Amino acid sequence: MSKKPPRYGSLTLYGRLLAEARPYWPHVIAFLLLSLLATPLSMLAPVPLKIAVDSFIGSTPPPRFLGFLLPNGTGPQDDARLLLLLAGMVIAVALLTHLQHMSATLLKSYVGERLVNGWRSRLFRHVQRLSLSYHDNQGTSDSTYRIQYDAQSIQTVVIDSLVPMISAAWMLGCMLYVTARISPRLALVALTITPPLLFVSAVFRRRLRQQWRDVRKLESSAHSVVQEVLGAVRVVKAFGREDHEHDRFMSRANTGMAARLRAALAENFFGLMVGLLTATGTAAVLFIGARDVRSGRMTVGNLLLVIAYLAKLYDPLKSLGKQLGTKQRALASAERAFALLDELPDVPDRPSAKPLLRALGDVSFRDVCFGYGDGPAVLHHVSFDVPAGARVGVAGRTGAGKTTLVNLLTRFYDPHAGQVLLDGVDVRDYRLADLRNQFAIVLQEPVLFAASIAENIGYGRAGATREEIVAAARAADAHRFIENLPQGYDTPVGERGMCLSGGERQRISLARAFLKDAPILILDEPTSSVDLKTEAAILGAMERLMRGRTAFLIAHRPATLEGCDMLLRIENGRLVAGRAETTNAPAALVPG
Numbered sequence: 361m362s363k364k365p366p367r368y369g370s371l372t373l374y375g376r377l378l379a380e381a382r383p384y385w386p387h388v389i390a391f392l393l394l395s396l397l398a399t400p401l402s403m404l405a406p407v408p409l410k411i412a413v414d415s416f417i418g419s420t421p422p423p424r425f426l427g428f429l430l431p432n433g434t435g436p437q438d439d440a441r442l443l444l445l446l447a448g449m450v451i452a453v454a455l456l457t458h459l460q461h462m463s464a465t466l467l468k469s470y471v472g473e474r475l476v477n478g479w480r481s482r483l484f485r486h487v488q489r490l491s492l493s494y495h496d497n498q499g500t501s502d503s504t505y506r507i508q509y510d511a512q513s514i515q516t517v518v519i520d521s522l523v524p525m526i527s528a529a530w531m532l533g534c535m536l537y538v539t540a541r542i543s544p545r546l547a548l549v550a551l552t553i554t555p556p557l558l559f560v561s562a563v564f565r566r567r568l569r570q571q572w573r574d575v576r577k578l579e580s581s582a583h584s585v586v587q588e589v590l591g592a593v594r595v596v597k598a599f600g601r602e603d604h605e606h607d608r609f610m611s612r613a614n615t616g617m618a619a620r621l622r623a624a625l626a627e628n629f630f631g632l633m634v635g636l637l638t639a640t641g642t643a644a645v646l647f648i649g650a651r652d653v654r655s656g657r658m659t660v661g662n663l664l665l666v667i668a669y670l671a672k673l674y675d676p677l678k679s680l681g682k683q684l685g686t687k688q689r690a691l692a693s694a695e696r697a698f699a700l701l702d703e704l705p706d707v708p709d710r711p712s713a714k715p716l717l718r719a720l721g722d723v724s725f726r727d728v729c730f731g732y733g734d735g736p737a738v739l740h741h742v743s744f745d746v747p748a749g750a751r752v753g754v755a756g757r758t759g760a761g762k763t764t765l766v767n768l769l770t771r772f773y774d775p776h777a778g779q780v781l782l783d784g785v786d787v788r789d790y791r792l793a794d795l796r797n798q799f800a801i802v803l804q805e806p807v808l809f810a811a812s813i814a815e816n817i818g819y820g821r822a823g824a825t826r827e828e829i830v831a832a833a834r835a836a837d838a839h840r841f842i843e844n845l846p847q848g849y850d851t852p853v854g855e856r857g858m859c860l861s862g863g864e865r866q867r868i869s870l871a872r873a874f875l876k877d878a879p880i881l882i883l884d885e886p887t888s889s890v891d892l893k894t895e896a897a898i899l900g901a902m903e904r905l906m907r908g909r910t911a912f913l914i915a916h917r918p919a920t921l922e923g924c925d926m927l928l929r930i931e932n933g934r935l936v937a938g939r940a941e942t943t944n945a946p947a948a949l950v951p952g
Contacts, residue, residue: 367695373691373698376698377514377518378518378522380478380479380514381514383478384475387467387470388518388519388523391467392526394460395464395523395524395526399531401457402457403669405453406664406665406668407665408446408447408453409664409665410665411446412446472515476514480507480508483507487700489705490705491772492772493706493732493733493773494706496732496733499584500587505579505584506696509693510576516693520686521686536550539669539670542665542666546648549645550644550670553640557634560630567626568627568630568685568688569692572691573696575616575623578612578616624685641670646667649666706773706774707788707792709791710788713789713790713792714785716782716791716794719798721747721783721880722746722748722910723780723910724780724781724784725743725778725780726778726779726781727741727742727743728741728742728778729778730764730768730773730775737776738764738933739768739775739933740933740934742930742933743935749909749910750925751924752911752912752926753915753924754915754928755915755916755921755927755929756929756930761930762884763914769799798878798880800820800872800882801881802866802870802873802883803884803886804884804886806865806866807856807869808856808869810852810853810856812850813845814826814849816872817832817833817871819872820872820873821875826849828875830849832872832875833867833868836868836874836905837867838868838870841867853865863897867898869886870902879909880909880911883915885916886915899920
């Protein structure tokens with residue numbers, strides 16, 4: 361049963377996003393300071409027009425700061441000089457404004473990309489550390505969506521919302537101050553729209569957050585269909601289900617589209633309300649200001665200046681209509697990303713976990729019980745002992761619990777009851793990374809990455825040399841076919857290794873296990889999907905690989921299990937029978 365997704369308050373999200381951005385605070389502050397420069401430049405922009413109307417067209421003396429450039433102050437020559445000065449001011453302000461905008465934009469892009477990449481990196485690192493049970497329940501596509509798309513919310517909130525919000529507050533204060541110096545009454549009139557604007561914002565904020573939560577969930581659902589189908593494209597084609605999968609994708613995509621349209625409608629309606637309120641404020645200022653000009657209480661230039669400042673003053677309020685939807689969309693995404701970060705692994709390291717360099721290989725199960733999630737038990741009171749160096753065959757029908765047995769040994773899961781011991785120590789008392797370094801695993805379906813053959817073999821041990829990789833390939837009987845490939849060890853294997861045959865993929869997987877040289881080996885149905893000739897080659901490589909190691913061999917074919925020192929037969933999660941042979945080492949079997 362899935363958990364109810366957590367809900368975070370806006371202040372909590374802002375605080376956590378700012379904490380995530382801490383390494384980039386100097387860059388964010390630099391961007392903020394550059395953004396604040398836009399306010400004085402905006403205040404300077406209408407000044408030449410005001411001076412031209414009052415001092416060139418009208419009879420008001422020029423401002424004092426122009427006095428030293430206009431020694432006489434009157435006459436045609438000074439009028440021409442005044443016009444040239446005003447034209448120069450217009451050009452200078454425009455140049456400074458564009459330089460400020462260019463610098464801020466470049467810094468914004470740089471900081472935003474660094475923030476997103478840093479947070480994506482943290483999310484990706486964390487999701488790899490989560491337990492298999494989380495991925496089993498949630499699937500991989502939702503985590504992929506959160507890393508790739510929801511992580512962008514940190515840029516939207518910190519760079520596209522918080523910094524403009526501070527800049528807008530600074531501009532609002534400056535414009536109000538200047539407007540109040542010119543006409544306190546008009547400044548007061550301009551502020552009358554603030555209470556209704558705050559009320560409308562409060563009404564729409566919560567509604568938009570929930571709508572964008574729904575949108576993100578639906579988009580992730582559509583994304584999961586694409587990832588699932590492309591991952592199983594051979595099955596889809598084999599059963600001719602392309603149209604069915606297309607319809608399934610379109611159904612989820614259309615549901616998401618409808619949710620986005622509803623959110624867009626709410627955003628635009630809020631923008632309409634903001635536009636009407638600011639237009640009402642502008643109309644009121646124009647009405648009262650025009651009467652003041654006619655009565656002589658204000659010059660035309662001052663009225664033009666106030667109207668220009670009022671437009672700048674209302675710009676932040678108008679952008680609120682656009683930013684509210686964007687901000688709530690980003691906060692909904694941030695909520696999903698933090699929900700992923702707040703997931704805890706089911707198999708964490710204990711505070712007193714011990715280091716483990718190289719295990720001897722003694723394995724014991726003591727009355728182990730286990731079930732997946734809230735489902736029924738898969739293993740019931742399983743107990744047995746395996747001495748170091750023994751080869752253990754694990755047999756049983758599909759679903760009996762064979763793979764679960766070795767998953768508990770590697771601590772992909774922890775038992776619900778009982779103990780799993782390695783060299784007499786509970787595996788939960790070892791450091792998790794050290795414990796898993798003791799195992800080499802070869803699966804029924806080899807897992808290869810979209811890289812070269814050398815890189816796939818080298819995945820078994822970081823820093824392995826080319827000579828070590830080739831030696832591992834020779835041991836796995838893979839060197840000959842690799843050398844015959846066009847690029848040899850540098851041949852790309854394609855996505856999931858699909859450019860190679862099943863037997864070739866399995867031998868590369870065995871080479872990876874040879875390279876790791878772990879003391880315990882787990883072979884999970886390694887020959888079930890290959891022909892008899894390839895199976896013989898793989899069995900020969902497996903024989904060499906198992907020498908001197910504790911080995912667990914899971915197989916359906918009885919011939920594959922011949923030569924094992926012990927046989928564990930699992931039925932319905934119980935250990936029901938066993939056989940012990942003393943070929944290499946004594947073996948003990950304690951049925952549950």
